[in-house]
Amino acid sequence: MTEFSSRVEAISISGIREVFEAAGEDAINLGLGQPDFPTPEHARRAAIEAIEAGDADAYTSNKGTSELREAIVAKHARDNDVSVDPENVVATAGGSEALHIALEAHVDAGEEVIFPDPGFVSYDALTRLAGGEPKPVPLREDLTLDPATVEAAITDETAAFVVNSPSNPTGAVASEADVRAFARIADEHDVLCLSDEVYERIVFDGEHHSPLRFAESDNVVVVNACSKSYSMTGWRLGWVTGSSERIERMLRVHQYAQACASAPSQYAAEAALTGPQEPVEEMRAAFERRRDVLLDGLEEIGLETATPQGAFYAMPRVPDGWVEEVIDRGVVVVPGEAFGENGAGHARISYAVDIETLKDALEIMSAAADAVR
């Protein structure tokens, strides 16, 4: 029999799915990584109109329509104060494909990729698929990534380091000083900084900063998506931006693996990015109210939690057996170790649910804490 590749044998299906399967059908799901809001109406409309007009039937340019890429360029100018050439944007099948083509294009067999631990599950898996060596690094007490930790982990074999702010699974937001330091590290060590900014619009305290703004070299590649900002996870529309040389290499992978991002979704994304931004602010404000309810509740239960400043996750420290107890009682949370060794002793709680549901879940979490203490 044909053997499976060693690269694919080095990864497995995400542990998060197992947690969902373990929970009953009517469980309260605080395990989901997606907003619980509808996609903005104008984005849906744009896709419908493009389909009805017959504009979405064919392949687009490999990089995506020029109108979408112009919309992405305008977004980077508006939100990040960076000037991006529309030729240096590739629209992808979500942030996931953007991460994939970035790592495929930059990581050689045996080369190291540094990323936060706990961190988003794809960094480890996509590094392995590219034939690279995952180098997870621990976080500070407040669950932010310390540039000094990244710098100390860099070796001659390092191909890239990943920065993810706001972060999944911690909700931590990097300070401007840290983001400037990441840019400096990319410049000084001549190593790629892969900045995953998919949660950039969901920030409660402080501000989102992109290392792309501060780097003096072309060593920053940014991954972003409409998925979280516009509640468009099902549309599968993200993008990657970087220097023309890097884009040309990433495009080689994208061209053969994907050809182009889904055309109807490109129209929806263009409308989302250029249309009214109020739905984004409404979602952000709703997440902030829920974060506050969750933090108060966790404090009452006595679970120590670093204050998440963005995204829609909190990562409290939890006693042994608590995650299993909570799941048994009908609330899905994800054990911290699903996000790396250093996630052990924590749980990731997603608050992409309404406040009433969150309050019900907190009561169950409180009872579970009493049961295991």
Ligand SMILES: Cc1ncc(COP(=O)(O)O)c(C=O)c1O
């Ligand atoms: C940190 C992070 N990056 C990237 C992604 C991928 O997002 P997309 O749905 O756009 O592929 C996710 C999704 O959960 C994420 O949490």
